[in-house]
Amino acid sequence: TIASLVAVFWLSQGSPEWLPITIATLVVTCPCALSLATPTAITAASGQLAKLGLLPARGHALETLAHASHFVFDKTGTLTVGNIRLSATRILGDLPEEDCLEIAAALEAHSEHPIAKSFVHACPQASVHAGDISSTPGHGVTGTIVAQHWFLGKADFIAQHCSDSVSIEDAGGQTQVLLATRDRVHAVFSFEDEIHEDAADLISALKRAGKSVTLLTGDTLSTAKRIADATGIADVHANLKPEDKLAHIKALQKEGAIVAMTGDGVNDAPVLAGADVSIAMGTGAQLAAASADLILLSNRVSTIDAGYRLSVRTLAIIRQTLMWAIGYNILAVPAAAMGYIQPWLAAIGMSASSLVVVLNALRLSKQGRGTSGEG
DSSP states (O other), X not given: OHHHHHHHHHHHTTOTTHHHHHHXXXXXXXXXXXXXXXXXXXXXXXXXXXXXXXXXXSTTHHHHXXXXXXEEEOIIIIIBOSOOEEEEEEEOSSSOHHHHHHHHHHHTTXXXXXXXXXXXXXXXXXXXXXXXXXXXXXXXXXXXXXXXXXXXXXXXXXXXXXXXXXXXXXXXXXXXXXEEOSSOEEEEEEEEOOBOTTXXXXXXXXXXXXXXXXXXXXXXXXXXXXXXXXXXXXXXXXXXXXXXXXXXXXXXXXXXOOEEEEEOOTXXXXXXXXXXXXXXXXXXXXXXXXXXXXXXXXXXXXXXHHHHHHHHXXXXXHHHHHHHHHHHHHHHHHHHHTTOSOHHHHHHHHHHHHHHHHHXXXXXXXXXXXXXXXX
């Protein structure tokens, strides 16, 4: 439109230079720099994130992560390594420990939960087979073994199905799982998990950035407190079902929070999907990876902070390049329209402005290496 108006103006003036002026104006107004500003920055940042071990899976991930105000974490397999180990077994019934382990392993044979894997690891060749498996995500599992109905899960889950009552001792923050039939609790299994060595650094960095940090877990409060105290999280919510976690995230969003949720996705895929931006652990469930916005391939959770800081810089780079492109056009278009710029010079200027945009975006890669070292 501008070039057409310029052509009409100079033709009406009878200028023999109307065509070169029009061409120069048309070349100057070519929106290359404007159109390159966002995709070049996003591409450079996405490549650097992948190098750090944080793989973007959705187009909005970087922008939303940069604006996140609340970082919410699952516990098992997220702040902890997820390599859960069976530390103790307390037998309460007549069945020997080996039989109790076989039954538990049979009930958990097809589950992806880290606790289930630890049962299978403790008893890799169970001689019994469980049928009619029914799972209550985050709480327990039921199944039939040799015409006997068995229940394996948390204390509150067992209390709903078993008439026997048993006192659960404080296991020093360890996770406890009970094995029971309808009339008797047969065993209490205790599990321990190692905290990621850089989890405390991640939480500290997010707090310094002014972010609110929350721990949501289905484990007991004592277990959650142990992890929270070790990592520096003050806002802790325990004994939650997946739907409770999702409700908590929705409540934060209603208050205006932009929520970044991190989890391994076992039992929590809907929670990840409900967050504004979700980060799935690469070692977690495949369903989580399919619904997540970013996938953490690195075994260092502090990469999340590096990704957040890189996303903030990405938006800053985009703003810089947009301002450059707009400023270039504000100065160059009037000059071209008045005949001060020749077509060949306009072509050089257009190419140079595009090159500036690309080079500015490439700064993200160089800065990203520093981020990785800091993380």
